[in-house]
Amino acid sequence: MNKSEKRLLNERESAVLRALVYEYISSGKPVGSRSFVQKYSFNLSPATMRNIMFDLEAMGFLMQPHTSAGRIPTDIGYRYYVDSLLDTYELTIDESQIIREDVIRKEVHLEKMFISIAKMLSNVSSYAGIVLTPRADFTVIKYIELVQLDLYEILTVFVSRTGMILNKRVTISEIVTQDDLHRFSKFLSSELSGYSFQMIKEKVLGDLRVKLGNSMQFQLAVDIAELALNDCSEQAIFIEGIENVLHLPEMLEERRLKSFLYVIENKPKLSQIINKYVNENHVNTLIGVEIEDENVYDCSLITSNYSIGNMNVGALGVFGPTRMDYEKAVPLVDYTSKAVSSLLNRMSK
Amino acid sequence: MNKSEKRLLNERESAVLRALVYEYISSGKPVGSRSFVQKYSFNLSPATMRNIMFDLEAMGFLMQPHTSAGRIPTDIGYRYYVDSLLDTYELTIDESQIIREDVIRKEVHLEKMFISIAKMLSNVSSYAGIVLTPRADFTVIKYIELVQLDLYEILTVFVSRTGMILNKRVTISEIVTQDDLHRFSKFLSSELSGYSFQMIKEKVLGDLRVKLGNSMQFQLAVDIAELALNDCSEQAIFIEGIENVLHLPEMLEERRLKSFLYVIENKPKLSQIINKYVNENHVNTLIGVEIEDENVYDCSLITSNYSIGNMNVGALGVFGPTRMDYEKAVPLVDYTSKAVSSLLNRMSK
DNA sequence: TATTAGCACTCAGATAAAATGAGTGCTAAT
DNA sequence: ATTAGCACTCATTTTATCTGAGTGCTAATA
Numbered sequence: 001m002n003k004s005e006k007r008l009l010n011e012r013e014s015a016v017l018r019a020l021v022y023e024y025i026s027s028g029k030p031v032g033s034r035s036f037v038q039k040y041s042f043n044l045s046p047a048t049m050r051n052i053m054f055d056l057e058a059m060g061f062l063m064q065p066h067t068s069a070g071r072i073p074t075d076i077g078y079r080y081y082v083d084s085l086l087d088t089y090e091l092t093i094d095e096s097q098i099i100r101e102d103v104i105r106k107e108v109h110l111e112k113m114f115i116s117i118a119k120m121l122s123n124v125s126s127y128a129g130i131v132l133t134p135r136a137d138f139t140v141i142k143y144i145e146l147v148q149l150d151l152y153e154i155l156t157v158f159v160s161r162t163g164m165i166l167n168k169r170v171t172i173s174e175i176v177t178q179d180d181l182h183r184f185s186k187f188l189s190s191e192l193s194g195y196s197f198q199m200i201k202e203k204v205l206g207d208l209r210v211k212l213g214n215s216m217q218f219q220l221a222v223d224i225a226e227l228a229l230n231d232c233s234e235q236a237i238f239i240e241g242i243e244n245v246l247h248l249p250e251m252l253e254e255r256r257l258k259s260f261l262y263v264i265e266n267k268p269k270l271s272q273i274i275n276k277y278v279n280e281n282h283v284n285t286l287i288g289v290e291i292e293d294e295n296v297y298d299c300s301l302i303t304s305n306y307s308i309g310n311m312n313v314g315a316l317g318v319f320g321p322t323r324m325d326y327e328k329a330v331p332l333v334d335y336t337s338k339a340v341s342s343l344l345n346r347m348s349k
Numbered sequence: 350m351n352k353s354e355k356r357l358l359n360e361r362e363s364a365v366l367r368a369l370v371y372e373y374i375s376s377g378k379p380v381g382s383r384s385f386v387q388k389y390s391f392n393l394s395p396a397t398m399r400n401i402m403f404d405l406e407a408m409g410f411l412m413q414p415h416t417s418a419g420r421i422p423t424d425i426g427y428r429y430y431v432d433s434l435l436d437t438y439e440l441t442i443d444e445s446q447i448i449r450e451d452v453i454r455k456e457v458h459l460e461k462m463f464i465s466i467a468k469m470l471s472n473v474s475s476y477a478g479i480v481l482t483p484r485a486d487f488t489v490i491k492y493i494e495l496v497q498l499d500l501y502e503i504l505t506v507f508v509s510r511t512g513m514i515l516n517k518r519v520t521i522s523e524i525v526t527q528d529d530l531h532r533f534s535k536f537l538s539s540e541l542s543g544y545s546f547q548m549i550k551e552k553v554l555g556d557l558r559v560k561l562g563n564s565m566q567f568q569l570a571v572d573i574a575e576l577a578l579n580d581c582s583e584q585a586i587f588i589e590g591i592e593n594v595l596h597l598p599e600m601l602e603e604r605r606l607k608s609f610l611y612v613i614e615n616k617p618k619l620s621q622i623i624n625k626y627v628n629e630n631h632v633n634t635l636i637g638v639e640i641e642d643e644n645v646y647d648c649s650l651i652t653s654n655y656s657i658g659n660m661n662v663g664a665l666g667v668f669g670p671t672r673m674d675y676e677k678a679v680p681l682v683d684y685t686s687k688a689v690s691s692l693l694n695r696m697s698k
Numbered sequence: 699t700a701t702t703a704g705c706a707c708t709c710a711g712a713t714a715a716a717a718t719g720a721g722t723g724c725t726a727a728t
Numbered sequence: 729a730t731t732a733g734c735a736c737t738c739a740t741t742t743t744a745t746c747t748g749a750g751t752g753c754t755a756a757t758a
Binding site: 147 | 458492494496497498499502504506508512514516518527531534535538592595596601606610614
C-alpha cells in the first residue's frame with residue numbers, strides 16, 4: 001500500500017493519534033514511542049508503535065521537530081483529531097454552573113455581561129476569552145430617544161429589546177428644540193419599534209417617507225434616524241485573560257509570542273476572521289494555518305455564534321496555542337454560546 | 350566625611366549619576382567604570398570613577414547586581430535623577446504635532462478621543478499609555494434625559510458640558526410613562542444644568558426637595574436623579590500598547606513580566622494608585638517601590654492630572670519599567686495633559 | 699504478513715570545565 | 729585628590745563530553 005496516500009485511519013491508528021494528541025496537549029513535549037506505549041497501555045512494542053507513527057507521519061498527521069525526536073501533531077493532525085476523534089467531554093457540574101451563573105447574574109447590564117463572559121471563558125479554558133457583541137444590524141429596536149447635545153448635534157439613544165443601549169451622535173443642519181426632539185422620539189419609537197436595524201435601513205425608513213408624503217413635520221426625524229443608523233454596525237470585541245496564554249511555556253519562543261500578540265493587538269482583524277464564519281451554526285475551530293494569516297503561527301481559535309431567533313448576531317470563543325485542550329474548549333464554547341443565545345432570546349421576548 | 354550620610358551631590362557626582370542613568374536607560378546593562386569614562390569623556394581614570402561610584406553607591410543611588418558587575422541606578426537614584434538632574438527635553442516638532450493632532454482630531458467623540466490618546470502616549474513613549482476619563486463628580490451637567498427601558502427600569506442619560514455622555518440605569522418602584530419621563534427630563538435639565546455631579550449630590554437635590562415642598566409632581570424625578578447619581582463616580586480607564594512593554598528584553602524575566610501584568614490586569618487598583626495623587630498639579634513620577642504595592646516590581650508610573658477650570662478631573666500617563674526614558678516621558682505626559690486640559694476647557698465654555 | 703527484538707545511529711539538552719573579559723576594591727605612589 | 733597597578737570576582741561564552749530518549753532498519757519470530 002502506498003503509505004503517503006491519504007486515507008481514513010484504521011482503528012488502531014485512530015487510537016494512536018487520539019492518544020498522542022492528548023498526550024502532547026498535556027505535556028507539551030514531543031511524544032516518543034517507548035514511554036508512550038507504556039503510559040497508554042498499548043499492547044505493542046515500541047518498534048511497532050514507531051511503525052504506526054511513521055505511517056501517520058507519512059500521511060501528514062504527525063511531524064518530528066528534528067530527527068530522533070518524538071512526534072507532535074501537525075495542524076492536519078489536530079484537524080483530524082477535532083473532526084473525527086474528539087470524545088464528547090462533559091463539562092463538570094461546576095463548570096456549567098459557573099457558565100450559567102456568569103451569564104445570568106450579569107443580565108442587568110449587557111455590556112458588562114459580555115466582558116464577564118469573556119473573563120469566564122478565559123478562566124475555564126485557561127486561554128484568552130473572546131466575545132463579539134451583537135451586530136446592531138440584527139438588533140431589534142424597542143425604543144428610540146433623541147437628546148440635544150449642542151445646537152447642531154444630537155445624541156440618538158437606541159434601546160434594543162434585549163436591553164442593549166446604543167448611543168450615536170449625529171450632526172444636522174437645522175436647529176431643533178428639545179421639545180421637537182421629544183416629539184420625534186415618540187414618533188420614531190412608535191414607527192420603528194419591533195424592527196431590526198437592518199430592516200429599518202432597507203425598508204422601513206423608505207416606507208415611512210412615502211407615508212409621510214410631503215408633510216414636513218417628521219421629515220427631519222426620519223433624517224436623523226437615517227444618519228444615526230448609517231454607520232451603526234460596529235461590533236465591540238472584548239478579549240480577556242491574555243495573561244493565561246502569555247504564561248504558557250511555549251510563549252518564551254519569540255515567534256509564538258509575536259504571533260499571539262499580533263492577533264490580540266489587531267482587534268478589527270480578529271473580528272473579521274471570526275465574522276467570516278457568521279453563518280455557521282456549530283462550533284468553529286481554526287487550527288494553525290487555517291486562520292489564513294501569514295503572521296499567525298501556531299495559534300488556534302475556537303468560536304461559536306450566538307443567535308437571536310434564527311439569526312446569528314454575535315460570536316464568542318477562546319484563542320490560544322494549537323496545542324489546545326480542544327476536548328474541553330469545544331464544549332465550553334458550545335455551551336456558552338447556547339447559554340447566551342437562550343438568554344438573549346428570553347430577553348427579547 | 351561619612352560617606353553613607355545622605356547629602357546633596359557635588360557637581361561631578363551629579364554629572365556621573367546623570368550620565369550613568371542615561372547610559373543604563375539606553376543600554377539596559379550595568380555600567381562599568383572603564384568604558385563609561387571613555388564614552389562620556391570624563392577626564393578621569395577608571396579608578397577615580399570607581400571611587401565616585403562607590404560613594405554614590407554608599408549614598409544609596411546606585412547598586413551592583415552582583416560583586417564585580419557594573420552599577421545600575423536604584424529607585425532612589427532614579428528619583429534623584431528625575432527630581433534634580435533631568436534636562437528639560439523639548440518634544441520634537443513632530444512629537445508635539447502628533448499630540449496636538451491626536452487630541453484635536455478626535456474631539457468629536459470624547460470616549461474615542463481618550464482611547465486614541467492612550468494609544469498615542471504609548472506610541473510616542475514606547476511604554477503603555479494610560480488614560481483615566483474625567484471623574485463624574487466634577488463633571489458639569491448640561492442636560493439630562495430619561496428613557497424608559499422597561500416597566501420599572503429607566504435609563505438616565507447625562508450630557509456634560511464637555512460633551513461626554515454618561516448612561517446609568519435605575520430601577521424604580523412606580524410605573525411611569527415616557528411622557529412623564531419627558532416632563533421629568535425637562536424639569537431636571539433646567540434645575541440641574543450648570544452644576545457638577547458632586548454639587549448636585551451634596552446640595553442641589555436637597556435644596557430642590559425643599560423647594561418642591563409637598564408638591565408630588567416631581568418628587569419621583571428627584572428620586573430618579575438621586576438613584577442615578579448615587580454610584581456614578583465610576584471612572585473608565587484605558588490602557589493601550591502593553592505590547593510595547595511586553596517586547597522589552599527585561600520582560601523575559603518571569604518576575605518582571607508577572608509584576609507588569611499584575612498591574613495591567615488590575616485596572617481598579619491602577620486607577621486607585623493614580624487617584625492617590627489627584628491633587629497634584631504637576632507630573633507625578635512613581636518609581637519602583639514608590640508605587641507601594643508588594644506585587645509591583647521594577648515598574649515606573651508617570652502620570653499627570655488634567656483639569657477643567659481649576660479642578661483636576663482625570664489623569665493620563667505612561668507605565669513601564671523603572672529603566673524608563675524619563676527625560677522624554679515626563680514632558681510627553683506633561684504636554685499631553687495640558688493639551689487635554691485646554692481642549693476640555695474650550696469645550697466646556 | 700504483522701510483530702518484535704536488536705542494534706547502530708542521531709541529536710537536544712544537561713553538566714562540567716575552561717577561557718574570557720569587564721568589572722571590582724585596595725594600596726601605594728604621584 | 730588622583731591615579732596606576734594588581735589581585736581578585738564573577739557573569740558570560742565557549743568548548744567538550746555525557747546522557748537518554750528517540751529514531752530507522754534488518755532479521756528473526758509468531
